[in-house]
Amino acid sequence: MHHAPELELPVSKDRYREVDMVGRTPAMAKFARRNTKGVLLRENLFKALGNVRSSPILWIQSPAGAGKTTLISSYLESQGIPCLWYQVDESDGDLASFFYYMRQAVLSVQPENKEKSQLSLLTPEYTTSMPLFMRRFFEQLFQEINQERIVVFDNYQAVSDKPLFHKTMVKGLTAIPPGRQVIIVSREAPPSVFARLKANGNMVVLSWEQLRLSLNESKQIAELRGYRLSEAQMARVYESCEGWAAGLVLFLKVEEACG
Numbered sequence: 001m002h003h004a005p006e007l008e009l010p011v012s013k014d015r016y017r018e019v020d021m022v023g024r025t026p027a028m029a030k031f032a033r034r035n036t037k038g039v040l041l042r043e044n045l046f047k048a049l050g051n052v053r054s055s056p057i058l059w060i061q062s063p064a065g066a067g068k069t070t071l072i073s074s075y076l077e078s079q080g081i082p083c084l085w086y087q088v089d090e091s092d093g094d095l096a097s098f099f100y101y102m103r104q105a106v107l108s109v110q111p112e113n114k115e116k117s118q119l120s121l122l123t124p125e126y127t128t129s130m131p132l133f134m135r136r137f138f139e140q141l142f143q144e145i146n147q148e149r150i151v152v153f154d155n156y157q158a159v160s161d162k163p164l165f166h167k168t169m170v171k172g173l174t175a176i177p178p179g180r181q182v183i184i185v186s187r188e189a190p191p192s193v194f195a196r197l198k199a200n201g202n203m204v205v206l207s208w209e210q211l212r213l214s215l216n217e218s219k220q221i222a223e224l225r226g227y228r229l230s231e232a233q234m235a236r237v238y239e240s241c242e243g244w245a246a247g248l249v250l251f252l253k254v255e256e257a258c259g
Helices: 013-021 043-051 068-079 095-109 130-144 163-173 192-199 215-224 231-241 245-258
Strands: 057-061 083-087 150-154 182-186 203-206
Touching: 043 068, 057 068, 068 150, 068 182, 083 095, 095 130, 095 163, 130 163, 163 192, 192 203, 215 231, 215 245, 231 245
Parallel strands: 057 182, 057 203, 083 150, 150 182
Antiparallel strands: none
């Protein structure tokens, strides 16, 4: 006889200290927005992001090293927009763990709510209706954080093989109040279960084609990093990296070394 796998539930703070040490991003790092000091401010993309502020959900999709996390972090900082930043990792596939750390994330940005927060942990009686629990959790979350704050889920591809997580997340996203926004940053396209959100006009996707660096942006990054290349050298670099931010850094080093 086969038994359904048990859902792990939080039992104590000590247990979560153990989770932090085994396969999980340390708690404070999960809530930390990337430092963007000295990065290129991509004004054209900032304008595009501003144009979709009315969309409840913004999905940023591009490969590793494309600069998507830096883009969102620098946009929020340059515009003075407060955020609740949450870095997703594989352990969030355990929904009890996800809700525990989401609650900690809220308290990290609004510690004054520590004693009065109504955000619940996932307990056994809710395990048969997790999408509903997620919706109620999100409803309460948006009541507790200030109205200007954007919620960002970075590194979402870490749970790409967790269909229950996606189904549950979609239910939560339907609870976003008017005028509020959630940004999801991922190396992958939205899972199929998100299709209705996009079809209903509740989600905008910013893709790799839109995130590619232009030649002019590549030149600006080279200057910021102290490279002094000729127009011909810069053209070779750009042709090689094809607008890929991580590739640009690599090829700049190669081009400078080769002279």
